[in-house]
Amino acid sequence: MGIRFVLDPPLTAGLRDEIVSLWTAVTNAGGAVGFVGPVGEEDVRPLASASLREASDGPDHLLVGYRDDDLVALLFLTDNRFHLKAHWCVLKRVMVHPDRQGHGYGQALLREAEKLARQAGWEALHLTVRDGRGVEEFYRRLGYREVGRLPGALRVGPGDDRDEIHMWLPLV
Secondary structure, eight states: OOEEEEESOOOOHHHHHHHHHHHHHHHHTTOOSSOOSSOOHHHHHHHHHHHHHHHHHSSOEEEEEEETTEEEEEEEEEOOSSGGGTTEEEEEEEEEOGGGTTSSHHHHHHHHHHHHHHHHTOOEEEEEEETTSOHHHHHHHTTOEEEEEEEEEEEEETTEEEEEEEEEEEOO
8 A cells, every 4th residue: 555644744835735735636526624616725725724723833633644755645633622522532634635545545544543543542533524425434444433413514505404424433
């Protein structure tokens, strides 16, 4: 498979641009990472910049995956910012480049996040999924279980409301 992971890489201008390009490509391929396509990089850049700031200044972390020198995957490990939830972490913006899907990179990315979460002492991982894409099956195969839904919580277009599915992976 040959994917190499880096936690909290230096956020150079070049890496920031690569992240925005990846985020845009994932969105335009139908990925549920904060937008509904079609989008351009100018649409994605403000949210990407804010997310990267939270990772560079803390308390969140950025995990990136490379195949050779190409950025192919990323996710954010986000702090709950609430002391009663300090024992678990939220995964956000889980992405694999559309041209690289089907090669096991998504599974490898999530396994790496799981390993890092255990090392950090977190006891569980939480993520949300936009209903209607079937992605929850991918997470189920990795041990996540659906723990709730917010019916119609995500309005992806006029008359197109989707459930937000909450998924949970215990680590202990």
